[in-house]
Amino acid sequence: MAHDNLTPSPGYLEWLPIEYQDLVNLGPYNREKKPKVTDMGKFKEIIEEHPMCAGCAMTLFIRLAMIAFPNPEHTIIVGTAGCGRLAISQASIPFIYGNYGDTNSVASGLKRGLDQKYPNQPKDVVVMAGDGGLIDIGFQGLMHSWFRQERFTTIMLDNEVYGNTGGQESGMTAQGQVLKMAPRGKVTGKIDAMSLAKVAGVDYIARIAPTNPSRVARTIRRAVMIAREVGPTYIQAYTSCNIEYAIPTGDVMQDAFDMEKERYGFEEVISDKAKAYLDEIEKKPAKKAKK
Amino acid sequence: MSDSKLYIKEMPADWVPGRDKQKVVSPEYMFHEAPREQVFITGSEAAREAIRRSNVDIAISYPITPQSETMQQAGYLYDEGYIGEYYRAEEEIGTMSAIGGSSRAGIRSLTATSGPGLMRGMEAISSWPGARTPLVLLNMCRVINTPLAIQPDNIEMSFLINSGLIMLHGENQQDFYDYTMAAFMISEQVDVTLPVSVSVDGFFVTHARGNVKMQADDLKLPPRDGWRSAVPAMDNENPPARISRDAPIQKSNFISYHMHASWQQEVFAATERAKKYINNYLGGIVEIINPDADVMLIASGAAVSQSREAVRQSSELGIKVGLIKVKAIRPFPKAELREACKNVKQILVPEFNQLGWLHKEVCSNLFGFTDAQIAPGPRVYGGMTMPTEMILEWLEEGRKDKPWFFQDPF
Ligand SMILES: Cc1ncc(C[n+]2csc(CCOP(=O)(O)OP(=O)(O)O)c2C)c(N)n1
Numbered sequence: 001m002a003h004d005n006l007t008p009s010p011g012y013l014e015w016l017p018i019e020y021q022d023l024v025n026l027g028p029y030n031r032e033k034k035p036k037v038t039d040m041g042k043f044k045e046i047i048e049e050h051p052m053c054a055g056c057a058m059t060l061f062i063r064l065a066m067i068a069f070p071n072p073e074h075t076i077i078v079g080t081a082g083c084g085r086l087a088i089s090q091a092s093i094p095f096i097y098g099n100y101g102d103t104n105s106v107a108s109g110l111k112r113g114l115d116q117k118y119p120n121q122p123k124d125v126v127v128m129a130g131d132g133g134l135i136d137i138g139f140q141g142l143m144h145s146w147f148r149q150e151r152f153t154t155i156m157l158d159n160e161v162y163g164n165t166g167g168q169e170s171g172m173t174a175q176g177q178v179l180k181m182a183p184r185g186k187v188t189g190k191i192d193a194m195s196l197a198k199v200a201g202v203d204y205i206a207r208i209a210p211t212n213p214s215r216v217a218r219t220i221r222r223a224v225m226i227a228r229e230v231g232p233t234y235i236q237a238y239t240s241c242n243i244e245y246a247i248p249t250g251d252v253m254q255d256a257f258d259m260e261k262e263r264y265g266f267e268e269v270i271s272d273k274a275k276a277y278l279d280e281i282e283k284k285p286a287k288k289a290k291k
Numbered sequence: 292m293s294d295s296k297l298y299i300k301e302m303p304a305d306w307v308p309g310r311d312k313q314k315v316v317s318p319e320y321m322f323h324e325a326p327r328e329q330v331f332i333t334g335s336e337a338a339r340e341a342i343r344r345s346n347v348d349i350a351i352s353y354p355i356t357p358q359s360e361t362m363q364q365a366g367y368l369y370d371e372g373y374i375g376e377y378y379r380a381e382e383e384i385g386t387m388s389a390i391g392g393s394s395r396a397g398i399r400s401l402t403a404t405s406g407p408g409l410m411r412g413m414e415a416i417s418s419w420p421g422a423r424t425p426l427v428l429l430n431m432c433r434v435i436n437t438p439l440a441i442q443p444d445n446i447e448m449s450f451l452i453n454s455g456l457i458m459l460h461g462e463n464q465q466d467f468y469d470y471t472m473a474a475f476m477i478s479e480q481v482d483v484t485l486p487v488s489v490s491v492d493g494f495f496v497t498h499a500r501g502n503v504k505m506q507a508d509d510l511k512l513p514p515r516d517g518w519r520s521a522v523p524a525m526d527n528e529n530p531p532a533r534i535s536r537d538a539p540i541q542k543s544n545f546i547s548y549h550m551h552a553s554w555q556q557e558v559f560a561a562t563e564r565a566k567k568y569i570n571n572y573l574g575g576i577v578e579i580i581n582p583d584a585d586v587m588l589i590a591s592g593a594a595v596s597q598s599r600e601a602v603r604q605s606s607e608l609g610i611k612v613g614l615i616k617v618k619a620i621r622p623f624p625k626a627e628l629r630e631a632c633k634n635v636k637q638i639l640v641p642e643f644n645q646l647g648w649l650h651k652e653v654c655s656n657l658f659g660f661t662d663a664q665i666a667p668g669p670r671v672y673g674g675m676t677m678p679t680e681m682i683l684e685w686l687e688e689g690r691k692d693k694p695w696f697f698q699d700p701f
């Protein structure tokens with residue numbers, strides 16, 4: 001929402017909750033320079049408080065994503081049942097929380113609706129949902145939104161488990177992992193969602209662990225911009241569940257680094273069309289700066 | 292197939308969508324004043340013509356008999372520019388989720404399905420009212436349950452009854468036309484802000500022809516205003532709606548019981564508030580024939596037509612039988628029925644389903660307000676038609692000392 005819409009009528013601001021006042025006075029909207037992840041702590045974030053477990057890597061990722069959105073005042077997030085929405089619903093970005101697994105269908109209708117209503121104002125639609133929400137119950141909607149080339153970003157918060165229902169295995173759980181409902185270890189392997197995205201013709205595909213905040217921010221920005229102008233985009237983010245995987249809170253980041261090295265290395269797959277577009281938006285300002 | 296061509300049509304730059312050539316008129320003018328001309332068309336064609344005049348922004352659906360005919364006609368309307376956006380979704384839960392999404396964008400949204408499709412979409416459908424998404428669902432009734440069949444039978448409507456949707460039930464092609472247009476206007480009233488379903492009995496209405504009086508096709512209803520709504524559009528153009536941000540509603544697993552309870556109360560209160568618009572746009576929520584008769588038929592949908600004929604044939608025999616046509620199942624015309632039935636001696640409820648959901652509605656709403664005996668039928672199902680003779684036989688049986696259908700057990 002634009003700063004104008006957020007700002008209350010004169011004389012009314014002081015009666016609003018302090019959180020709201022901060023958002024108006026110190027929020028990320030309408031600033032000369034958009035705050036970066038390195039500015040964390042120096043401005044009022046779109047999301048701060050949340051009821052997720054202490055040390056949960058998913059919340060870190062969500063926080064970074066919200067800082068990175070290129071145009072938060074014109075962004076709408078679509079989520080679903082699962083841990084992530086506990087935090088996402090606290091943000092000052094409209095959040096559509098539907099039925100479990102419905103995200104990519106809802107986002108398809110929403111995005112087409114917004115495009116029709118605002119032909120001259122790009123509205124960014126971002127799906128943020130768990131691995132189970134996307135690859136298991138939401139599989140059909142996910143794949144078809146890609147095949148239909150729907151113009152929004154899908155972010156999989158991949159903690160490799162059903163966190164919210166207490167730790168059952170998901171399609172994204174690695175083979176052999178012992179979890180609830182996989183008492184003898186998960187029999188089949190982790191679903192290769194990256195390859196599915198490639199086959200479906202997704203224009204920007206990225207796999208990332210939250211080890212490098214600036215890289216997370218750049219990845220999010222790229223995905224949102226490409227979805228706006230080119231076609232569907234997909235980010236698969238490792239966001240460990242320290243509770244169900246029994247990772248001591250203090251070791252959460254170390255686990256992310258280890259996973260990144262082992263099997264969650266940064267990978268970007270960019271279509272030619274998306275590449276050309278990125279060149280246009282990322283290189284031009286650099287050239288200008290040199291002049 | 293050598294001459295077949297694959298192409299994606301590009302609209303020329305100077306293309307003027309059909310919608311842009313129509314004139315906006317108020318619902319009052321459209322429904323009550325605009326001159327009409329009579330045509331003889333199928334129910335699916337009647338629905339198409341209603342959609343043409345309804346200023347629809349998006350139509351999303353998945354094919355299923357007997358709905359398919361209407362929604363592929365909607366495709367032609369899209370091609371002519373009478374619908375802004377259109378696509379075949381992945382299946383019905385995707386359809387019903389997507390149309391909920393488009394409604395949240397603040398645009399006029401239409402979908403349609405039948406029996407099994409309705410069942411498949413039910414999780415999404417039953418979440419629309421709480422999300423306060425105005426939209427229209429056309430439901431061309433078809434059997435559910437095994438053995439699979441495509442025959443008309445309206446038992447699926449019993450699953451919609453307690454979902455929070457407004458439910459209209461059309462008798463014929465004319466109703467399908469009128470109710471569809473009215474549905475958009477009812478759905479988008481600020482004090483309603485709810486999805487509206489328009490059910491008709493498959494084939495009997497959708498694939499058969501009937502007389503339909505239509506307004507000129509260069510008229511259209513006013514566009515939707517997504518902010519004139521109990522919960523404004525989720526377009527990030529207004530301060531956060533309470534449902535998305537501040538509300539305990541979506542905040543966590545720990546929403547208060549009170550919050551959920553009052554939200555549900557409000558949804559069902561809103562369905563009641565829709566009654567005044569139904570009365571206005573549909574010329575009354577009920578239609579009553581022979582209000583002073585001792586014996587009353589109460590029916591909805593295609594069963595009303597057979598009941599009308601039974602009333603006519605009875606009068607030829609010198610017997611006065613009354614008929615109440617129930618146009619809306621939600622909100623249910625409770626007060627109207629209580630008033631109309633207070634002196635009635637006997638009630639019959641002809642229905643096109645095995646369960647007798649209308650019978651149950653009538654019984655529970657009239658209990659304590661009438662001394663009439665309420666017969667559990669007559670009913671046909673599985674796609675059968677209801678011969679007028681069947682209603683006449685039941686009426687005759689009802690005149691006996693101890694009609695078999697009032698014996699226990701029935
Ligand atoms: C239709 C339906 N089926 C099942 C559930 C129960 N459910 C809620 S969250 C969840 C699992 C969430 O796992 P995931 O999507 O991976 O997200 P996480 O909690 O791990 O972030 C399940 C099974 C539901 N809410 N709705």
Ligand code: SF4
Nearest residue numbers: 053056083163241242
């Ligand atoms: S259960 Fe796991 S994923 Fe969910 S909030 Fe807790 S640590 Fe995070």
